[in-house]
Amino acid sequence: MPELAQLAKSKKQVVWEFRQAEIITAARKVFAEKGYISATVDEIAARASLAKGTIYLYFESKEHIYNAVMTNDLETLRRLTLEKIAAADTALEKISAYINARFAYCEERRDFFRIMYIEPSGSPVLSKAKAREWLREPVRELTVAIEDAIARNQMRPVPAEILAWTVADLTTGALQRRLATTPATTAREDIDFLLHFIHAALRPPAS
Amino acid sequence: MPELAQLAKSKKQVVWEFRQAEIITAARKVFAEKGYISATVDEIAARASLAKGTIYLYFESKEHIYNAVMTNDLETLRRLTLEKIAAADTALEKISAYINARFAYCEERRDFFRIMYIEPSGSPVLSKAKAREWLREPVRELTVAIEDAIARNQMRPVPAEILAWTVADLTTGALQRRLATTPATTAREDIDFLLHFIHAALRPPAS
DNA sequence: TGCGCGATTGACCGTATAGTCATTATTTTG
């Protein structure tokens, strides 16, 4: 009965992936609180209500756990950002889409953003560099849209790539501030301020 | 002979402070490369061409060394920034002063900026939070200047404090990018872009 | 119920590193 064998195997697979997800969820919290190096596998195990040995049945090493956590969220964030950018029409709308996508995912995944913004880039795990890598594609999309808008005279001429990175900086800065302190403003207010600021900077000169 | 005693004592003091400075310089490099936790006292000692035991004659603990390194540079950076801001007249000039001061000190103290932008904020040392603390005063100065400019109708009305923090974010973002990658642009170009961008965003509407 | 086997456990090992201190080197002093 290949079907049954298949079924049995897939059930086992499901259980296995569920355990992995449990561990990833626990690890994300611990990494967010302590950073990669200070986080201990013992604490991750305790959070997941498992013995340390069990952790090593599902992941080869602490570094593999960390990579699983980060890859998971970085990929989702990248995908969501690109989707929202693609769905927008004009360059300004794409910029808005970028900012909104990042704020939305930050709201949903506070722990992940804590790791991104707080984690040392020193050995053995290069999180800052990795995060920048995953930013490249969305920023590239913004750059292209900006170049296009300038070519069509819809925006005053600016260095497109620097502007795109600047949009990313503004977003990162606002989110970091919201994570590091108790924000005095709502996310909506922060987003609106950024968008007004960017719009004002890019509107054609009074001439 | 109290003078001679005084002199002798002060000479000893000088030697002592010189040793401390040597250790701080070595430690800054190691912390910048490895981050607080991965940096070892042995490596700091080796860089300073001292035995580990000697380090502990001048500092109580690894954390005390770290605090000395950070306090040193954070205070200098704060002072330089405040001086340049105070020397400028208008709000826009003060913003320019802020950005130029940060870029200049980053140029001069690459290692320190590496620590600031790369260090985990996790226990036991809260560098991100501490760095934000030292930013508060310069940002406060910018906020006041901006509020003033708005009151005098020299600038279109914007939320002053958010704008001030945004200027800080733009600066931090640009510097982080310069530290993390091999910059394709000169510091001058980056500064000019930021200033043009900010000026454009703040000029009165075409109306 | 009792058996077999995979899943789980946590005591244990090796290693790395912050911090100590008896010993050694250097400088000061009489």
Add this chain to the structure above:
DNA sequence: CAAAATAATGACTATACGGTCAATCGCGCA
């Protein structure tokens, strides 16, 4: 120049943590 005082050293200790594995558990099945 010798003795005393001071500075520097690095082997050593205690501890913490990543990773292992023999012992144990408990689920599914007959």
